[in-house]
Amino acid sequence: MKNNILVLGGTGKTGRKVVEQLTNRGQKVRVGSRNATPSFDWNVPANWPAAFQGIDKIYITFQPDLAVPGALEAIELLTKEAHKAGIKKLVLLSGKGEREAELCEQVVIHSGIDYTIVRASWFNQNFSESFFLDPILAGHVALPQAQAKVPYVDTDDIAAVVVETLLDDQHNGEIYELTGPRLLTFEDVIQEINKATERNIVFTPISLDAYSKMLKEFQLPADYVWLITYLFTEVIGNEKNSLVTHDIEKVLGRKAKDFSTYVQETAATGVWSSIPKNQRA
Ligand SMILES: NC(=O)c1ccc[n+]([C@@H]2O[C@H](COP(=O)([O-])OP(=O)(O)OC[C@H]3O[C@@H](n4cnc5c(N)ncnc54)[C@H](OP(=O)(O)O)[C@@H]3O)[C@@H](O)[C@H]2O)c1
Incomplete structure (x- = not known):
């Protein structure tokens, strides 16, 4: 059966892969x-009904993160508008180990619309498409929580699970927890990238205070510094998140992608060999 599916964040890390699949x-x-027609902007709810018109199902990726102040209200409004528009299914991308995100999940669960919750661990792609790319390009990665072991998950796997949950009603009412197949420290990650790229990126463990001071010195916006500090404290700093799950295998019938495979594939694109943004002419 053909469905009309709206993919929020449809050009983003998971969304563009969901669109393609x-x-x-x-x-x-x-x-x-925001750049699509009709446009969807989390900050312009007046335009949501136009984006929902003729749509059966929605994949929701919130910006920037379900933990930020205002996210709960936005998800409440979105589910209300989706209900009014006759949407039949919602799939929410949530963050594993984020208490605030779980409150947003509850809103979706009680929306009166069929749903699946996809709770993901930190993405592999944070090292190639997000906040850790620039320090990698600069050759020096300084991060707190050096001892933490993270079961990074690949956005290819997240997108494949999201697509299954959108298309198959047997996943209605489920909460899936997605992780990769093994735990890595930041030092492990940098070692893998060094091996694949033949670079010598240095990893330095620093305190959370020193890290947030460093982000402020780089003049990053205050709400961004707050979010990163929150994620390092609540998600990476929480031992309960250092667990490998098997929901990817359960949904897809195959194993989750290993971090080394992601590193090999990404190294081959050349993204880790380019010049850092702040050193470009
Ligand atoms: N990174 C992780 O490790 C991780 C782990 C677990 C959960 N998550 C969750 O993943 C979600 C983000 O998903 P993602 O990484 O796939 O997306 P992403 O790459 O962060 O998203 C970029 C997309 O969002 C759109 N966008 C940006 N600002 C917008 C706005 N104000 N209104 C509407 N659209 C906007 C962009 O398009 P335009 O610029 O054209 O608008 C683009 O399509 C977050 O809720 C985060 O909590 C992330």
């Missing part, structure tokens, strides 16, 4: 982003 499976897909 749904399209390959013959579904009708609408990209939800």
Whole structure:
């Protein structure tokens, strides 16, 4: 059966892969982003009904994170508007180990619309498409929680699970916890990247205070510094998040992608060999 599916964040890390996989499976897909037509902006709810028109199902990726102040209210409003628009299914991307995100999950669970919650661990792609790329390019990665072991998950696997949950009703009412197949410290990560790229990126453990001071010195916005500090404290600093789960295998019938495979594939794109943004002409 062909569905009309709205993918919020449809050009983002998971969304663009969900769009590609749904399209390959013959579904009708609408990209939800500020630059799409009709446009979807989390800060402009007046425009949401136009983006929801004619849509059966929605994949929700919130910006920047379900833990930030205002996220709960935004998810409440979104589910209300989705209900009004006759949306039949919601799939929410949530963060594993984030208490605030779980409150947002509850809103979706009690929305009166069929749902699946996809709770993901930290993405592999944070090292190639997000906040850790610039320090890697600069050749020096200084991070707190050096002892923490993280079961990084690949966005290819997240997108594949999201697509299954959007298309198959047997996943309705489920909460899936997605992790990769093994635990890595930041030092392990940098070693793997060094091996694959033949670079000599240095990893330095620092305190959380020193890290947040460093981010402020780089003049990053205060709410961004707050979010990163929160994630390092609540998610990475929480031992309960250092657990490997098997939900990817359960949904897809195959093993989750290993971090080394991600590193090999990403090294081959050349993204870790380019010049850092702040050193470009
Ligand atoms: N990174 C992790 O390790 C991790 C782990 C677990 C959960 N998560 C969750 O993943 C979610 C983000 O998903 P993602 O990484 O796939 O997306 P992403 O790459 O962060 O998202 C970028 C997308 O969001 C759109 N966007 C940005 N600002 C927007 C706004 N104000 N209104 C509407 N669209 C906007 C962008 O399009 P335009 O610029 O065109 O608008 C683009 O399509 C967050 O809720 C985060 O909590 C992340």
